[in-house]
Amino acid sequence: MVAQPVESSQLEARLSQLHALVAAIPLAAYSDQTPAEARRTAMALRTLESMLRTHVSAAVRAVDRLVPTRQASQLLAGDFGLDAATAHREIKDARVLAAASAAERAAADGRISLPHAMVIGAALRQLPEQVNPEQRRLAEAQLIVDAASLSPKDLTTRARRITELYDEVEAVDAYEDQLLTRAETRARSRASLSMWDNHDGTWQGRFVLPELQARMLKTVVDAFAAPRRSHLEQLRLSRLERARAEVENDKPYDRKAGEALMALIEHLPTDGLPTTGGTPARIVITIDEAKLRSATPATLATGERISAGQLRRLACSHGILPAVLGGAGIPVELGRSQRLFSAAQRDALAVMDGGCVAPGCDRPPAWCEAHHGGLPFADGGKTDLNQGYLLCSAHHHDAHQRKWRFRRAPDGRAEVDRGRGWERHHRYRP
Structure with missing residues (x-):
């Protein structure tokens, strides 16, 4: 239903009624x-908030x-109780949203969230000048449909390839x-690091990093800090050790x-810094073999995209594990010879799945x-890549x-049956 002008x-009067209803x-x-009930209420309120x-x-x-x-x-800072800088950001966001009138209406109706509409507005503003009105309308309509199943982050990645419609x-x-390339250049110019002494034996700091370098740092940190299934190892520990x-x-x-x-920091290869200090992390980058030397973006295992120039620069100085689609493979079939998946298989699964395959995770x-x-391996299962998720x-x-079932769809995407039919994760994979 299209809202009528008032x-x-x-x-x-209507805003006063809305105010009274909420206050009641x-x-x-x-x-x-x-x-x-509380969960449904929270969802309803989030929709109303958007x-x-x-x-x-x-x-x-x-x-x-x-x-x-x-x-x-x-004026807006005084009216909303904001500072002028925050009010200015409100104005900039409103201008972005003006570029996507259909997405704005969808957000106002509660069909998509405001962050999704903002992504669509920003994407439409970046479309090439030669795009005609019909192509622009087509792109906006498709992104509104995609917003129903993609997070704002994945929708941003999807939007960069929306021109494939025409x-x-x-x-x-x-x-x-x-x-x-434009985003990486802008991010690199904003990189910063600040540190200060708290005078109590600790230091504090903050930093701003571009996407790729932040992901490289997080890859290392997660290797140390990610939660692990350690209950099997803990069976061998004493009661005190398990408590610790x-x-x-x-x-x-x-x-x-x-x-x-x-x-x-303690394990950095300081003997070679800064000329030969390599990257202490393994970054998996996916690119089609036929496009390896062309100006084609590549994909990190976590789903982020990097430009061709960034890929070539990394290839000169960093340890990258290329997952070249269509190129020479690595051993991925271990059968019954090994219970645990190998590092090579884990890297391949990272490329295939992009993270946990449970829908919504x-x-x-x-x-x-x-x-x-x-x-299961104990029942005769094989440690093969096509059996891994x-x-x-x-x-x-x-x-x-709960004895979930798993399978690979013809497009390689993982599908899970949790007792209510086959589902798949809606993580966007270019």
Whole structure:
């Protein structure tokens, strides 16, 4: 249903009614719900929040059209209880959303979230100048459909290849590479590091890193800090040692990450820095063999895309494990000769799955374990790549306890049957 225009007096009256309705709900009412009811309520309120934020953006844009930007920032800062910089960001976001009127209406109706609509607006603003109105409409409509199954992050990756709806693949590759190069250049110019002494034996800091370098750092940190299925090893420990191990596993992730960073610093190859200090992490990059030397973007195992220029630069100075699609393979079939999946198989699964394959899970490959998706090894199963699936620790436990079934679809994507039919993760994989 299309909303009908209303006069200013009607708008104020309806907003007053909405205000009264929300104010009439006592906060204590939420605590009287069952967990299932509270979850549904939270979802409904999140949807309403996104719808309201979209209306706020439309109102901000109206102020922006009538008042010079600096004055508008000051006015909105006073009205919303914000600082001028935050109000200015509100204005910039409202302008981005103006580029995607259909996506904005979908967000206002609650069909997609405001962050999804913002991604679509930014994508449409970046389309080449030669794109005609019909192609722009087609791209926006497809991204609205994709927003129903993709996270804002995955939708951003999808949007960089939206021109494939009407363009040849070579042009799509070139367009995506241009966007990635521009974003990497901008990110590199914003890189920073600040550290200060707390005068209590500790230091504190903050940093800003581009996507690739941040992922490389996180890969190392996760290798130290990611949760692991250690119960089998703990059977060999004494009761006191198991208690200590449980305390260690209960640490918050930021604590574990801090300890991982310390370990990383202590193990840096300082004898060769800065000329030969290699990258102490294994980064898997996927690219089609036929495009290895062309200006074609590549994919990290975690799903992020990097430009061809970034790939060539890394290949000169860093240890990269290339997963070349269509190229010479590596041993991936171990059969009954080995129970655990090899490092090469784990790298291949990271490329194939991009993280935990349980629908809706966002755990990256470094947090996952390789699961025998066919027969368990103890029952005669094989440690072969086509039997392997990445699962985070929690979903790995569920898969065994609840006897999930797994299979590979013809396109190579993992599908899971958790007792209600075959499902697949909607993680976007270019």
